[in-house]
Amino acid sequence: MLPADTLSLCLSCLAGQGYRERVEAAGAAGFNGVILRPTDWRQAQKEGFDAGSARRLLEDCGLQLTELEALMDWLPEADGGPPPDHPWVAGIEERHFVELHETLGGAALTCALPVEGQPEVATAGAALAQLGQRWGARGLDVNLEFLPWTGCPNVAVSRQWLEASRQSNVRLLFDSWHFQRGDNSLEELAGLGNMVGSIQLSDAPASSELPMLHETMAQRQLPGEGDIPLVELLQLLRDGGCVAPVSVEVLSEAMRELPPVEAAKRCADATWEVLAKAGYPGDAQP
Numbered sequence: 001m002l003p004a005d006t007l008s009l010c011l012s013c014l015a016g017q018g019y020r021e022r023v024e025a026a027g028a029a030g031f032n033g034v035i036l037r038p039t040d041w042r043q044a045q046k047e048g049f050d051a052g053s054a055r056r057l058l059e060d061c062g063l064q065l066t067e068l069e070a071l072m073d074w075l076p077e078a079d080g081g082p083p084p085d086h087p088w089v090a091g092i093e094e095r096h097f098v099e100l101h102e103t104l105g106g107a108a109l110t111c112a113l114p115v116e117g118q119p120e121v122a123t124a125g126a127a128l129a130q131l132g133q134r135w136g137a138r139g140l141d142v143n144l145e146f147l148p149w150t151g152c153p154n155v156a157v158s159r160q161w162l163e164a165s166r167q168s169n170v171r172l173l174f175d176s177w178h179f180q181r182g183d184n185s186l187e188e189l190a191g192l193g194n195m196v197g198s199i200q201l202s203d204a205p206a207s208s209e210l211p212m213l214h215e216t217m218a219q220r221q222l223p224g225e226g227d228i229p230l231v232e233l234l235q236l237l238r239d240g241g242c243v244a245p246v247s248v249e250v251l252s253e254a255m256r257e258l259p260p261v262e263a264a265k266r267c268a269d270a271t272w273e274v275l276a277k278a279g280y281p282g283d284a285q286p
Contacts, residue, residue, distance in 0.1 A: 001141060001171075001197055002107050004280075006245035008033030008066040009267060010200070011040055013250050014260045019044035020057065021260050027061025029264035030272075034058070035067040035110075035247055038096035041103060051103045058104065066245065067198060068097050070110040070145060075127045080119030080151060088114045101138060108141040108197060110173055118151040125164025132167035143173035143197040148182035149212050155179070155188045162195060171197025174237070175249065177220055180204050180228045181212060186236060193241035200249045201271055203228050218253045222270040234278035246275065 009031045014022040019040060026034050044054045058064060073089045075081030082089045097109060111131060113119075132142045146158045158172050174196050181204070203226030208215050223230055237244075248267045255263045 001194075001243070002033070002066055002245040004243045004245055006033050006066060007031055007268070007271065007275075008035050008245065008247035009264060010035040010069065010247055010249040012037065012069075013248065013252070013255060013267060014263055015256050017260045019047055019049060019054070022264075023057050023061055023063065025260035025264040027063050028261050029268040031248075031264070031268060032062060033064050033066035033245070033247070035069050035249075036065055036100065036104065036106075037069050038092055038100050041100050055104055065100075065104045065106045066108065067143070067247065068100055068106045068109045068140075070112050071097055071131075072112060072114045074111045074131045075113060075119060075124060079123045079127065080115075080117055081113065081127075082115045086114060098138075101140065106140060108143050109135050110143050110145055110198070112145040112147055113150050113152040114147065116149070116151055118157065121160045121164050124152075124161040125166070128161055128165035128170050129167045132165060132170040136167070136169045141169045141171060141197050142167075143171050145173040145175060145200075146178055146182065148178055154182040154184050155192070156184075159188075159192075159195065171195055171244075173198045173200060174244070175200040175202075176223075176228050176230055176233060177202045177204050177216060177249075179233070181216070186229075186232065189233065189236040190240045192237065194243065196237060196242045196244045199234070199237065199242075199244050199246045201230060201246060201274065202248070202250045203230065217251050220249070220251045222250055222255075222266060223248070223274040224270050230274050231278045234275070234280040238278070238280045246271070246280075 009026045011022045146152045201223045203221040206227040
């Protein structure tokens with residue numbers, strides 16, 4: 001697991017911009033890590049980057065690739081996973097994440113289940129164990145992200161799957177927006193401890209009438225702007241022994257309309273303010 005003072009920006013927050021512009025914006029805003037998808041590497045190649053120049057740009061900006069996001073077809077369709085033509089699966093296979101890792105590095109692979117219907121706990125756990133073994137051989141952790149509209153909708157189900165995997169490098173990705181919109185409780189956080197491998201922050205109103213998928217992809221708020229008790233969440237996780245690194249994932253149409261440097265700076269400033277109030281992860285702010 002990465003150090004707790006790692007603060008990463010999910011580059012999808014700056015969607016619509018090029019690889020160079022987004023990486024330079026993240027570095028200028030004070031982040032020390034970025035989260036990339038295979039599509040980001042494809043974009044970089046279209047801009048003329050090869051493996052060496054793409055990696056050098058990260059290094060020159062004081063950044064490292066922290067997480068690879070997000071593998072969706074780790075569970076076979078016959079066991080409750082997505083069909084090959086699912087829009088979040090088609091053309092983005094595990095081999096593309098391998099290519100991204102071999103090109104730019106990374107410390108963890110994020111995985112999620114994008115479809116409804118809840119697989120058997122033992123089946124999901126076995127698939128996660130196999131995934132963890134494959135990526136553990138590469139030196140990476142695997143972080144399972146729950147999505148409230150799917151068959152892995154909350155902390156409780158995620159915990160069952162993680163425990164069933166019995167794989168030490170398979171952990172939970174805790175996304176504050178998904179926690180807010182899912183069937184979760186603050187009491188569940190106290191005992192998670194080092195089961196959490198990564199924390200992703202954004203904010204939201206207490207409730208919303210928007211379709212959930214639209215809200216999560218286009219209407220998230222900066223940390224501290226909404227009603228999610230982020231400070232309390234972070235303190236509960238910390239007090240339970242969590243030392244996971246933090247990232248920012250503010251998927252917002254309004255943020256994407258801003259110049260990338262300004263959007264990245266707003267994400268960083270808002271997040272550092274929340275982290276400081278929570279005492280998490282200490283005095284790591286640059």
